[in-house]
Amino acid sequence: xxxxxxxxxxxxxxxxxxxxxxxxxxxxxxxxxxxxxxxxxxxxxxxxxxxxxxxxxxxxxxxxxxxxxxxxxxxxxxxxxxxxxxxxxxxxxxxxxxxxxxxxxxxxxxxxxxxxxxxxxxxxxxxxxxxxxxxxxxxxxxxxxxxxxxxxxxxxxxxxxxxxxxxxxxxxxxx
Amino acid sequence: xxxxxxxxxxxxxxxxxxxxxxxxxxxxxxxxxxxxxxxxxxxxxxxxxxxxxxxxxxxxxxxxxxxxxxxxxxxxxxxxxxxxxxxxxxxxxxxxxxxxxxxxxxxxxxxxxxxxxxxxxxxxxxxxxxxxxxxxxxxxxxxxxxxxxxxxxxxxxxxxxxxxxxxxxxxxxxxxxxxxxxxxxxxxxxxxxxxxxxxxxxxxxxxxxxxxxxxxxxxxxxxxxxxxxxxxxxxxxxxxxxxxxxxxxxxxxxxxxxxxxxxxxxxxxxxxxxxxxxxxxxxxxxxxxxxxxxxxxxxxxxxxxxxxxxxxxxxxxxxxxxxxxxxxxxxxxxxxxxxxxxxxxxxxxxxxxxxxx
Numbered sequence: 001x002x003x004x005x006x007x008x009x010x011x012x013x014x015x016x017x018x019x020x021x022x023x024x025x026x027x028x029x030x031x032x033x034x035x036x037x038x039x040x041x042x043x044x045x046x047x048x049x050x051x052x053x054x055x056x057x058x059x060x061x062x063x064x065x066x067x068x069x070x071x072x073x074x075x076x077x078x079x080x081x082x083x084x085x086x087x088x089x090x091x092x093x094x095x096x097x098x099x100x101x102x103x104x105x106x107x108x109x110x111x112x113x114x115x116x117x118x119x120x121x122x123x124x125x126x127x128x129x130x131x132x133x134x135x136x137x138x139x140x141x142x143x144x145x146x147x148x149x150x151x152x153x154x155x156x157x158x159x160x161x162x163x164x165x166x167x168x169x170x171x172x173x174x175x
Numbered sequence: 176x177x178x179x180x181x182x183x184x185x186x187x188x189x190x191x192x193x194x195x196x197x198x199x200x201x202x203x204x205x206x207x208x209x210x211x212x213x214x215x216x217x218x219x220x221x222x223x224x225x226x227x228x229x230x231x232x233x234x235x236x237x238x239x240x241x242x243x244x245x246x247x248x249x250x251x252x253x254x255x256x257x258x259x260x261x262x263x264x265x266x267x268x269x270x271x272x273x274x275x276x277x278x279x280x281x282x283x284x285x286x287x288x289x290x291x292x293x294x295x296x297x298x299x300x301x302x303x304x305x306x307x308x309x310x311x312x313x314x315x316x317x318x319x320x321x322x323x324x325x326x327x328x329x330x331x332x333x334x335x336x337x338x339x340x341x342x343x344x345x346x347x348x349x350x351x352x353x354x355x356x357x358x359x360x361x362x363x364x365x366x367x368x369x370x371x372x373x374x375x376x377x378x379x380x381x382x383x384x385x386x387x388x389x390x391x392x393x394x395x396x397x398x399x400x401x402x403x404x405x406x407x408x409x410x411x412x413x414x415x416x417x418x419x420x421x422x423x424x425x426x427x428x429x430x431x432x433x434x435x436x437x438x439x440x441x442x443x444x445x446x447x448x449x450x451x452x453x454x455x456x457x458x459x460x461x462x463x464x465x466x467x468x469x470x471x472x473x474x475x476x477x478x479x480x481x482x483x484x485x486x487x488x489x490x491x492x493x494x495x496x497x498x499x500x501x502x503x504x505x506x507x508x509x510x511x512x513x514x515x516x517x518x519x520x521x522x523x524x525x526x527x528x529x530x531x532x
Binding site for chain 1: 189190191219
């Protein structure tokens, strides 16, 4: 594998392929794009620094997700204990605490990464429609109106996206 | 896994599942815990899908990686010039020489606040006719289910709502004080005659004229709105042709927003309901469920969905405080004649008797 051998061009290509998906994933954990970008930078840096230890059988992309997840979780823990006051703060910062995050096992993490990467293989348009339908629960008429396309076109994009996930998810799962 | 019916899953996630669909889904979920895990992971993965990553953002990250790894000589393969040009301007300003700083901020974490406020290692130029000065930007972000109260460098007090982000320069240089809001915030402005305080939110800019006011600009709503408690606020479109125009004046009891023609509009509104969250109560008065659910999601940090999108029209009325027990969730659903089922962080409302429970 070329990255392990120190091929900078291969590393750059790897970055181009994976960075956007990785940042999106980290944003999901950290809830903040700026933090996610910093985490992504640290993750790629660590992977490159440890490139000599990459096994030929390791999927470097999967490793990226493991690194960034751990970094992001550390960061969240840090946030929870670090109660330094804002320089212009007078009342306690947290006025109201929300419900605690549910426990997540390692398997659930792996599964989420796998599904995330499957969704990242969709085209931007497909991803947009998946989001509007599965997250914002819009009808095809509403999606069509939002994107300025015919409802039938929106539906066709969605069917293709589902078709792709149908093939990809079990395959990724088997590896 | 092989027996997962994606079409059924699609209808469920889209909120279009029929009672028969839900029954089949329940059966599938009951077959093994890995099925429930798959559904939950998929919902999480979809939730994180939001937001495109601009080429400019990737360049900033790459520059940081390249500088730290010493790979600066590598050509940026795959980045076409046309795309590079379209990067947002605020990323152009944040180029490689700040990369080290960014990483420093990440490691030190000293400036990180409990509610998720971070120092962005980004700088912006404040111009406005004077010599441009470089001022660091501070980003305060409050997770869903929380609120945060803090003061800006000029003494203005901000109460920032759940799931909201406020950006402000670390010091207010120049002739105006401008902040950018996504979400909802209540401002008690330290009025300065010669340095107006401006909130840029969604499609409009609100300028204080001596005031306590609230700005709401959530991405799921088409436009921002401004509600005034005391004093007055001027509202004008972000896209104003003449930026020296102060805009329409909003007074207490009124709501300012942009009309369909893009011009500022001022109307009478039940402003008390808008302010309620600032004192710890969420108030609904005949709000359609589809509009109320995103607010509930930010208030309690749960995802709310409807088993059937036609339920979205049901009006919700009532007051909610900050704690949500299972019994209260039942009460909430009961008040609109529905059943609810909570699975992890997802609460689904069903027509009475349709719930898979």
